[in-house]
Amino acid sequence: MSDQLLWDCHMHSSFSVDSPTPMEDMIRKSIEQGLSGICFTEHLDPDYPDTPEKIDFSLDIPAYYQKLQELRQKYHSELDLRFGIELGLQPHLGDYFHSLLKKFPFDFVIGSSHIVHGADPYYPNFFEGRRESECYMEYFESILENLAAFSEMDVYGHIDYVVRYGPNQNREYSYSRYQDILDEILRTVISKGCGIELNTGGFHYGLGEPNPCRAVLKRYHQLGGEIITIGADAHTPDKVAYAFDKAYNILKDCGFRYYTTFKDRKPEFIKL
Numbered sequence: 001m002s003d004q005l006l007w008d009c010h011m012h013s014s015f016s017v018d019s020p021t022p023m024e025d026m027i028r029k030s031i032e033q034g035l036s037g038i039c040f041t042e043h044l045d046p047d048y049p050d051t052p053e054k055i056d057f058s059l060d061i062p063a064y065y066q067k068l069q070e071l072r073q074k075y076h077s078e079l080d081l082r083f084g085i086e087l088g089l090q091p092h093l094g095d096y097f098h099s100l101l102k103k104f105p106f107d108f109v110i111g112s113s114h115i116v117h118g119a120d121p122y123y124p125n126f127f128e129g130r131r132e133s134e135c136y137m138e139y140f141e142s143i144l145e146n147l148a149a150f151s152e153m154d155v156y157g158h159i160d161y162v163v164r165y166g167p168n169q170n171r172e173y174s175y176s177r178y179q180d181i182l183d184e185i186l187r188t189v190i191s192k193g194c195g196i197e198l199n200t201g202g203f204h205y206g207l208g209e210p211n212p213c214r215a216v217l218k219r220y221h222q223l224g225g226e227i228i229t230i231g232a233d234a235h236t237p238d239k240v241a242y243a244f245d246k247a248y249n250i251l252k253d254c255g256f257r258y259y260t261t262f263k264d265r266k267p268e269f270i271k272l
Helices: 023-032 061-074 091-100 132-149 176-191 214-222 244-253
Strands: 007-011 037-044 080-088 108-112 195-199 228-231 258-263 266-271
Touching: 007 080, 007 195, 007 228, 007 258, 023 037, 023 061, 037 061, 037 108, 037 258, 061 080, 080 258, 091 132, 108 258, 132 176, 176 195, 176 214, 195 214, 195 244, 214 244, 228 244
Parallel strands: 007 037, 037 080, 080 108, 195 228, 228 258
Antiparallel strands: 258 266
């Protein structure tokens, strides 16, 4: 791991339904990795569609906050712990999220697209009987629908998340193929005063690229985007700060001079 990227601002613990890991284990691993700070961003996906596993992406926010406060006190001399959330966006949830963010003292809010018109691309049936390109385009269109309904997040998460699960993943995906809609997404994010993240989860999904890919990150910078956080999207300790050495080089290559963390919903810029 590069000693230049000392904050992992996207991680999950057992407060998220898809992680088996106690929060303290993620903290200990972060200290072992030499990080100076982390932000937990536990999942909240209201109105998640029925799945064979009957997954419940609700979140006990008071219990999560209480535990984080206990561990913040315990590890205050070793690691800066911040309180975040990853909201699973859908257009009809805008008012709900608006009210929610007034109730809790989050440091950082990621807004992510996990559900596309009632379906999660994680499951193969999202792609069945359709061209992969059509599915990817629907996903990107849904991001614009979400931004029109709600833009109170700090960053938009893993903008090309859908390619993790496509039948060919990113072998036929590129920024240039979807340039018009990706540019519209990036311009809209910037105009709303939001940022994006460099999510290294793409590397541990075998894409050879972060989410979003290098070309999208470079275009975001070209369009004037300045707010960019770094996160490994870890759900287990072995993925904490995953491929951060690659992330550092990608940011530099794309022209960024700073990366971003958030405290009390305010951006802090850290020089690369």
